[in-house]
Amino acid sequence: MKIQKKRYKVFQIPKNNGKYRTVYSVDQEVKDRLRLILPLLQKIKDNLDATNINYAFENGRNCVMGASQHQGNNYSLSMDLVNFFDSVNREHVRDLISGNILENCLIDDSPRQGLPTSPLIATIAFLKFDYLIVKALKRLSENVVYTRYADDLTFSFNDPTNNKLIQKIVEEILQDSGFALNRKKTKFQNKSNGRIVINGVSLGNGKVRPTRKTLKKIRAARHQNNKDSLRGLLEWAKCKEPKAGA
Numbered sequence: 001m002k003i004q005k006k007r008y009k010v011f012q013i014p015k016n017n018g019k020y021r022t023v024y025s026v027d028q029e030v031k032d033r034l035r036l037i038l039p040l041l042q043k044i045k046d047n048l049d050a051t052n053i054n055y056a057f058e059n060g061r062n063c064v065m066g067a068s069q070h071q072g073n074n075y076s077l078s079m080d081l082v083n084f085f086d087s088v089n090r091e092h093v094r095d096l097i098s099g100n101i102l103e104n105c106l107i108d109d110s111p112r113q114g115l116p117t118s119p120l121i122a123t124i125a126f127l128k129f130d131y132l133i134v135k136a137l138k139r140l141s142e143n144v145v146y147t148r149y150a151d152d153l154t155f156s157f158n159d160p161t162n163n164k165l166i167q168k169i170v171e172e173i174l175q176d177s178g179f180a181l182n183r184k185k186t187k188f189q190n191k192s193n194g195r196i197v198i199n200g201v202s203l204g205n206g207k208v209r210p211t212r213k214t215l216k217k218i219r220a221a222r223h224q225n226n227k228d229s230l231r232g233l234l235e236w237a238k239c240k241e242p243k244a245g246a
Helices: 028-035 038-048 063-068 099-105 118-137 162-174 212-223 227-237
Strands: 008-014 020-026 075-080 145-149 152-157 187-190 196-198 201-204 207-210
Touching: 020 028, 028 099, 038 118, 063 145, 063 201, 063 207, 075 162, 075 196, 099 118, 118 145, 118 162, 152 162, 187 196
Parallel strands: none
Antiparallel strands: 008 020, 075 152, 075 187, 145 152, 196 201, 201 207
């Protein structure tokens, strides 16, 4: 059943860069209906996933676990996809997910941010590109670690010359795919500077720690006596991997 306009509201949420994130909020009945589809989408995803490199929207995984995969390497390269959910369209998944399911889960032919089913559909849409990236990385001179956290692609390695090579590989694979990189967010880091920040956590000396940015937010929340924000930030700052089976 197609999601009618009267069944959802659209919100503009401000981002740190001054721009806005568009979020769709469906009514409770539609939300419950979409949640019933999640097990089927998860099964499709599990059957198609040949790389297992995504750490977002996965039970038993989180950003800390994804960042931890890069421990031990001296350099990291982070790349960000522009408007990940809105970039996915019916053509990306029409041969992977049945038309009946898609009819229930898309608004204007995209899995809009805010719908319960959108993270899994976006993940399924990008599996092909994960596979192509992993395959291409095998041609390089060393073993490059690749993880993805939704729209954040992270690579780590020990040969700094691989920085430009990896950027070229990803750009060529994504060319004409419907996905685009936010070049302003491409970031090359060197562990010799003391730490590497991946997925919002800091790697250094074999440990995963909260970033300075997180610690600054904690101080601000304490100063403002914002108990709810402080509680969430303190939990985040523990940088804990999820419990098994969670």
